[in-house]
Amino acid sequence: HLEERVPANEIPELNRLAESFNHMAKELEGVEQRRRDLVSDLSHELRTPLTVVEGYLEGLADGTIEASSDIYQRLARETTRLRRLVNDLQELSQAEAGYLPINAKPLNICPLLASLVQRFSDQLLEGTTILSLECPADLPPAIADPERVEQILVNLIGNALRYTPQGSVTLQAWQETGQMWIAVKDTGQGISSDDLPHVFERFWRSDRSRDRHSGGTGIGLAISRRLVELQKGVILAESELGKGSVFRFSLPIAQRFTTL
Numbered sequence: 001h002l003e004e005r006v007p008a009n010e011i012p013e014l015n016r017l018a019e020s021f022n023h024m025a026k027e028l029e030g031v032e033q034r035r036r037d038l039v040s041d042l043s044h045e046l047r048t049p050l051t052v053v054e055g056y057l058e059g060l061a062d063g064t065i066e067a068s069s070d071i072y073q074r075l076a077r078e079t080t081r082l083r084r085l086v087n088d089l090q091e092l093s094q095a096e097a098g099y100l101p102i103n104a105k106p107l108n109i110c111p112l113l114a115s116l117v118q119r120f121s122d123q124l125l126e127g128t129t130i131l132s133l134e135c136p137a138d139l140p141p142a143i144a145d146p147e148r149v150e151q152i153l154v155n156l157i158g159n160a161l162r163y164t165p166q167g168s169v170t171l172q173a174w175q176e177t178g179q180m181w182i183a184v185k186d187t188g189q190g191i192s193s194d195d196l197p198h199v200f201e202r203f204w205r206s207d208r209s210r211d212r213h214s215g216g217t218g219i220g221l222a223i224s225r226r227l228v229e230l231q232k233g234v235i236l237a238e239s240e241l242g243k244g245s246v247f248r249f250s251l252p253i254a255q256r257f258t259t260l
């Protein structure tokens with residue numbers, strides 16, 4: 001008899017099931033929203049350099065722009081930007097899907113930092129920013145993938161130099177509570193407290209760095225965070241507008257050294 005049945009919404013199991021379906025639907029909606037955001041961000045990021053290249057090529061073709069080394073340099077700059085963007089995107093998608101192989105082994109941080117200081121110093125113009133290193137000689141090895149650590153550092157140092165037209169950038173490494181810490185400190189433009197929570201989001205760039213056409217893609221820090229996490233570390237940013245920024249990340253230390 002139908003009238004003897006308990007109404008569906010009074011059966012606790014059914015209520016719980018309905019709740020969990022609701023929850024799942026909301027989560028899927030979130031995933032779908034993030035995917036849509038990604039595609040729209042991506043289209044925007046790709047369209048900007050393409051529009052510039054297209055404009056120059058059309059101008060050159062119909063004679064409204066005169067060919068000059070300046071024009072070719074601009075074309076080359078935009079093409080490099082596109083290539084960087086595509087490379088970064090591939091890295092990011094692999095890192096987010098967890099496909100980036102991490103080949104962790106004992107790694108001496110000081111020599112790696114020293115070689116990076118050397119490499120970047122060679123590119124710096126004299127009298128601009130000074131790059132220096134503070135690394136204790138008795139630092140134990142970290143357990144990390146040398147290539148991935150280098151990739152993170154190239155990104156952090158590149159940013160520090162890019163946003164510090166004049167001043168100093170210091171690399172530091174130290175050991176604390178059984179972890180290795182590596183910091184890149186700069187005395188550059190800094191990041192406002194409103195912007196700071198967003199710096200590790202993909203495609204996020206401060207309005208200032210968008211305006212300055214600094215050539216960034218807003219992906220580097222998102223990749224770096226993922227690479228640090230894949231190596232069981234954390235990455236943190238501190239900054240003060242007009243004073244400078246500190247980006248630091250941790251890596252595990254080999255067990256036999258942490259128990260000393």
Ligand code: ADP
Binds near residue numbers: 163188191221
């Ligand atoms: P980008 O390729 O644009 O540098 P990132 O993901 O590396 O992308 O950085 C995201 C944004 O964070 C930058 O566009 C910039 O606005 C800000 N940022 C990153 N590092 C620094 C820094 N050292 N000083 C000031 N701003 C920074």
